[in-house]
Amino acid sequence: RLAMGDIEAGPIPAGQAPISGLVEILCRASERAARIARVCRSDEKLLRMLVEEKKQREVHGVSYQDFKTLADVLIQESVRKEVADLYPAMKERLHGEESPYFRGANGELVHVCVGSTPAETIAVLMRALQPADGSVDDAAVHAAHVLSEVLHANQDCPVVLPAMTATFDPAMTGIWIDPLDATSAYVKGSTTMPTAEAPILKSDALHVVTVLIGAFDLASGLPIAGVVNQPFFEEVSVAAHKPAAGRARLVRMDTLVREGIERVWQGRCVWGVALGERLHGANHAARAERQGHLDVVHSKKERKDVLDALQGWRSMPAPGAGYKLLSVIDGYADAFIQSANSTFKWDTCGPHAILLAHGALLQNFSDTAPPLYHETGPDHANEQGLIAARSQEIMDQLRQRLGNAS
Numbered sequence: 001r002l003a004m005g006d007i008e009a010g011p012i013p014a015g016q017a018p019i020s021g022l023v024e025i026l027c028r029a030s031e032r033a034a035r036i037a038r039v040c041r042s043d044e045k046l047l048r049m050l051v052e053e054k055k056q057r058e059v060h061g062v063s064y065q066d067f068k069t070l071a072d073v074l075i076q077e078s079v080r081k082e083v084a085d086l087y088p089a090m091k092e093r094l095h096g097e098e099s100p101y102f103r104g105a106n107g108e109l110v111h112v113c114v115g116s117t118p119a120e121t122i123a124v125l126m127r128a129l130q131p132a133d134g135s136v137d138d139a140a141v142h143a144a145h146v147l148s149e150v151l152h153a154n155q156d157c158p159v160v161l162p163a164m165t166a167t168f169d170p171a172m173t174g175i176w177i178d179p180l181d182a183t184s185a186y187v188k189g190s191t192t193m194p195t196a197e198a199p200i201l202k203s204d205a206l207h208v209v210t211v212l213i214g215a216f217d218l219a220s221g222l223p224i225a226g227v228v229n230q231p232f233f234e235e236v237s238v239a240a241h242k243p244a245a246g247r248a249r250l251v252r253m254d255t256l257v258r259e260g261i262e263r264v265w266q267g268r269c270v271w272g273v274a275l276g277e278r279l280h281g282a283n284h285a286a287r288a289e290r291q292g293h294l295d296v297v298h299s300k301k302e303r304k305d306v307l308d309a310l311q312g313w314r315s316m317p318a319p320g321a322g323y324k325l326l327s328v329i330d331g332y333a334d335a336f337i338q339s340a341n342s343t344f345k346w347d348t349c350g351p352h353a354i355l356l357a358h359g360a361l362l363q364n365f366s367d368t369a370p371p372l373y374h375e376t377g378p379d380h381a382n383e384q385g386l387i388a389a390r391s392q393e394i395m396d397q398l399r400q401r402l403g404n405a406s
Helices: 004-008 019-040 044-050 070-086 088-093 118-129 138-152 183-188 248-252 304-308 321-330 345-357 392-405
Strands: 051-053 057-059 062-064 067-069 094-096 101-103 109-111 173-181 210-217 223-237 255-258 261-273 295-298 314-317 335-338 361-364 386-389
Touching: 019 044, 019 070, 019 138, 019 173, 019 210, 019 223, 019 261, 044 051, 044 070, 044 138, 067 070, 067 183, 070 088, 070 094, 070 101, 070 118, 070 138, 070 173, 088 094, 088 173, 094 345, 109 118, 118 138, 173 183, 173 321, 173 345, 210 321, 210 345, 223 321, 223 345, 261 321, 261 345, 295 321, 321 335, 321 345, 321 386, 335 392, 345 361, 361 392, 386 392
Parallel strands: 094 173, 295 314, 295 335
Antiparallel strands: 051 067, 057 062, 101 109, 173 210, 210 223, 223 261, 255 261, 335 386, 361 386
């Protein structure tokens, strides 16, 4: 495992660098992101102050409600800062879904950034959280201080990484960031959880929210490393949760009472390296015998002709591109289908790397080429749709079934 001091020794120049350092900083950044997401979701009044509804986006004639939260912007900018501080050569190639601007409750358009000191960050957050009537809101003040503490605190790596031999060139590497995938589920805040009988959720819930970070090679466009963090993976009792020393106040911002028991959300971090030995840290789910059928996860608005081609197999609608791809990584689904161009490079770069690390595939829906991340259209969509499969055999079966639907 890379020691803390190895990363904290200072910025790493262009030239070959250990991939382990990149994976560790992405895992750390994703865990800080998860903590921001949990703090921002800890109070309904606070959340209402943090939400900005974006214009509805339309895909193939279907409208999708979309939201932007202060958590989205804070997470994206914190990831950018964390990676750029370590790898200055990558600073201009850290791409995210959101703009760095957030319109606060008082109508002011605030450029959100992580300051060089906690006081600077608090000042920025207070501008974004200032109530419309200009009054001072105690909850907003508290939230600004807590979020600043999260943003400036030392962040441990949430996973133990094995030794890695592969190297990469920071000057030839870019990053795609989706700070909160399934933001509408984040805003709604349902606490529905999957069960052993239904391991994939069909409706919006906090459990489906993911932080997605992927690194790609500028020459080939292929992903080289990725992280998926589930901030709301499970609830545990506060008594069972043991935060790091000095972080009790942060936990109190993130507690809820259910059935008389004080609980706290706990996340998980899944990572993968698609270079060299192709290492990964995901835990495969225990999988029941398929008995001749495949389990295919897809959008809730998938085309009828595509779903008709899957008859005899189990088709499972689910929210969130990151969550659906994670279902394939975990083994709860054999494949993922998205015929529409309604996913984007920030949705898929991180999960794509993890799929490759597992020996799985991600291809365009319309042909067998993989999606690439260095050359994109103006909206950065995966224009050809997507198919993910856990093996070449499964991909071949899917292609044969889909036939003319492709």
